[in-house]
Amino acid sequence: MHPLLRPLTKFEATTNGFRWLDEEGVNRLKSVLTDIPLARALLGDWRQARAVSIEGLQVYYCGGTNYPSGAIDDKHWKWYQNEREAHREYTGYLAEFPKSKDPQSPPEDVLTALSIYDEVLAEMSEASQRPRSAFVRETPHVGTMVFAHHHALVRVSHAYRLRAVANIHPEGSRKDWQIFSMHTA
Amino acid sequence: MADILDAYRLTAQIEKEPFIISGLTRASMQQSIHQTIWESLRKRVFTAAQLKLLQEGLHKAYLTDQLIIGINTEQYHWTINAVT
Numbered sequence: 001m002h003p004l005l006r007p008l009t010k011f012e013a014t015t016n017g018f019r020w021l022d023e024e025g026v027n028r029l030k031s032v033l034t035d036i037p038l039a040r041a042l043l044g045d046w047r048q049a050r051a052v053s054i055e056g057l058q059v060y061y062c063g064g065t066n067y068p069s070g071a072i073d074d075k076h077w078k079w080y081q082n083e084r085e086a087h088r089e090y091t092g093y094l095a096e097f098p099k100s101k102d103p104q105s106p107p108e109d110v111l112t113a114l115s116i117y118d119e120v121l122a123e124m125s126e127a128s129q130r131p132r133s134a135f136v137r138e139t140p141h142v143g144t145m146v147f148a149h150h151h152a153l154v155r156v157s158h159a160y161r162l163r164a165v166a167n168i169h170p171e172g173s174r175k176d177w178q179i180f181s182m183h184t185a
Numbered sequence: 186m187a188d189i190l191d192a193y194r195l196t197a198q199i200e201k202e203p204f205i206i207s208g209l210t211r212a213s214m215q216q217s218i219h220q221t222i223w224e225s226l227r228k229r230v231f232t233a234a235q236l237k238l239l240q241e242g243l244h245k246a247y248l249t250d251q252l253i254i255g256i257n258t259e260q261y262h263w264t265i266n267a268v269t
Contacts (some may be wrong), residue, residue, distance in 0.1 A: 046216075046223035121191070128194035150210040153199065156212040157192050164188035164221045168230050 004123055005028060008148040027150055043158065044165075052165045058106040060084070061097045061113035107169035114166065117159045123157055186235055189225075192218045193242045203246055205255035215246050 007025025011018045020026045042060065044052040060080050097113035104112065196214045199207045222239060225231055231239070 043217075044220055044224070046220045051224055052220065121188075124195060125187075125191040128198065130193060147206070150199070150206065152218075153195060154210060154213050157217040159193060160188045160192040161196075161217040161221050164192075165224050167188070168228055170245050180220070 003127065004120060005149050005152055015101065045159065052162065054106040054166060054169055055108055056080070057162065058109045062099055062109050107166045110162065110166040114159065114163050117163070121156070121159060121163070186231075186238075189221055189239070190242070192221075193246070196246070200251060203254050203258040205252060205259055208252040210253065210257050212248055215248075240264055
């Protein structure tokens, strides 16, 4: 069981829907996983030969430090702002991404911002390597629980995608590949 | 590469869930992985050993069985509900 997702298995039915038993755990999950942009314009689509927009993500995560330098036009800037505001309204959370004080390249800025997920991704990686790791249903309310942890898993996979793509960018740190080379040497 | 492998392992967490939505969620997660693989292939960052590892991973990324089980489960569920 992933410690991060465990709170999603614990809830009780009430006359007014259901109530999380571990609200602190659910809030932690929301706070770390809600602010990953789901827009295809940013995340890319390999089926249409569209790459992840590292420059767009830099603007999204770094609050427009490059704006209006030409990395993004006014229309898209407003769209990104609306996207973040929609996240905040829907979830009640808006992550404060770490930013570098010095100017960096787009992949470096994205990696700095995504470092907010490092602890979560490390936790997920460690848990998923356990031989009997699985999401266990502990309550009869299967439908509600399934959707809750699916949502979290999709967000985590997006976080993996963005970090891996930022790492393989020429200006990225390539830390990911260096670690792998050490394992396979 | 470590992120790709971790993401693959994550998709396996819901492999045994007998619901159609689980298969669709897994497909969505796999799209994320495929995007990363596609971009990595474009930039030619994989070594031969890494490509072999990916090939093995992609062979396991087979959704049809899970979706068939999901359809059967939900058909059974609705049939039971209709009868009772």
